[in-house]
Amino acid sequence: MAYIRSRIVDDEMYYLLLDEIQMLDCFEAVLNGYLRKENMDVFVTGSNAKLLSKDIATEFAGRGDEVHMYPLSFAEFMSVYQGDKYMGLSEYMLYGGIPLIVLRDGAGEKAAALQNLFNEIYIRDITKRNRVKNMGELEDLLNILSSSIGSLTNPEKLKNTFKTVKKSRITAATIKKYYFSDLGLRNARINFRQFEQTHSMENVIYNELRMRGCRVDVGVIPIAERAPDGRAVRRQLEVDFICNLGSSRYYIQSAYSLPDEAKRTQEIRPFRKIDGSPYYDEYGILTINIYDFLLDPGCLEK
Numbered sequence: 001m002a003y004i005r006s007r008i009v010d011d012e013m014y015y016l017l018l019d020e021i022q023m024l025d026c027f028e029a030v031l032n033g034y035l036r037k038e039n040m041d042v043f044v045t046g047s048n049a050k051l052l053s054k055d056i057a058t059e060f061a062g063r064g065d066e067v068h069m070y071p072l073s074f075a076e077f078m079s080v081y082q083g084d085k086y087m088g089l090s091e092y093m094l095y096g097g098i099p100l101i102v103l104r105d106g107a108g109e110k111a112a113a114l115q116n117l118f119n120e121i122y123i124r125d126i127t128k129r130n131r132v133k134n135m136g137e138l139e140d141l142l143n144i145l146s147s148s149i150g151s152l153t154n155p156e157k158l159k160n161t162f163k164t165v166k167k168s169r170i171t172a173a174t175i176k177k178y179y180f181s182d183l184g185l186r187n188a189r190i191n192f193r194q195f196e197q198t199h200s201m202e203n204v205i206y207n208e209l210r211m212r213g214c215r216v217d218v219g220v221i222p223i224a225e226r227a228p229d230g231r232a233v234r235r236q237l238e239v240d241f242i243c244n245l246g247s248s249r250y251y252i253q254s255a256y257s258l259p260d261e262a263k264r265t266q267e268i269r270p271f272r273k274i275d276g277s278p279y280y281d282e283y284g285i286l287t288i289n290i291y292d293f294l295l296d297p298g299c300l301e302k
Contacts, residue, residue: 001030008040016042035063045069070211071182072097074204074294085291093200094192096184114188122185137168145178146189149199153177179206201290202240202254208294209252214243219251250300 008014016034021027021044034042042064074089077097081088095101095110098117104110123138132138144158162168180186183203187195209216219239227233241252281287286300293299 001033008037011039014040016040017045018042019045022046070097070207071184072099072102073208073211075297077102078295085295089204089291089294093183093197093204094187094195096182096187098182098184101184110184111188111192114184118185118188134168137162142189146180146186147194149179149186149203179203181207198254198256201256204294205252205254205290206241209241209243212245212297214245214250217242248301 004016021031024030031042031044034040074092074097077092078085078088080102081091083091095107095114098114100117101110101113104113126132127135127138140162141158145153180203183200186203206216219242221237221239222234223237224232224234239251240254241250243250243252288299
């Protein structure tokens with residue numbers, strides 16, 4: 001604080017950038033003092049879970065803006081990648097978009113750095129903040145979730161599995177559904193042994209939508225139809241993403257390939273049960289390839 005005071009010598013605008021602020025004692029009181037200075041903008045960053053906890057957010061409610069930092073988008077990744085977009089997307093889905101990893105040379109260095117980040121930064125922060133004592137259960141749960149991206153997670157089923165196999169007392173409320181904010185971290189968690197392009201592409205699309213400011217949900221459309229024997233059957237058609245951005249709403253289905261009309265019909269079937277889609281084909285559905293979608297942030301508004 002003495003150093004900062006010595007540098008503020010007039011009424012001109014000053015910018016204070018503080019990294020890993022949670023390493024300082026009583027940092028909340030220090031920041032509150034600077035919030036009252038009209039000629040100072042304060043930018044605070046930190047990777048520790050304490051900085052992002054609800055109690056800290058409440059402390060500064062209404063006196064600042066929170067910016068959630070994501071890994072590089074695919075467009076940002078391609079701005080430094082030395083190759084075409086096809087090879088670029090394959091590498092992006094394998095090693096992710098964390099700048100530290102993107103700038104590493106070679107598969108071995110990237111993999112080692114990702115595994116170190118997962119274990120030394122993310123896991124350590126989670127266990128410290130939440131006082132996790134049973135690391136074995138956490139490790140097992142991470143492995144399950146890492147292996148099932150793009151699938152609906154059944155908390156009750158997972159709870160019962162842990163209870164039967166592990167004799168665990170974990171509750172359904174403990175388990176939630178997550179996409180990985182960075183696929184490289186996900187792949188490092190399972191030692192790069194399970195790489196499904198279909199689910200990985202869906203994860204990339206989810207992250208891209210979040211980076212563009214969308215609120216994203218999974219949707220289920222209930223339908224009634226006739227079985228071959230004439231019986232009435234109720235089914236549910238899953239829509240991968242329901243996205244809200246301002247007053248706009250988008251329904252998005254992810255398919256790794258559409259080799260024929262039968263496959264396309266299968267993928268767009270949920271959309272034909274939803275009213276109000278923009279008119280791009282006879283059903284009001286836009287089909288766009290993944291590269292155009294990722295490299296053009298305004299593609300959905302065109």
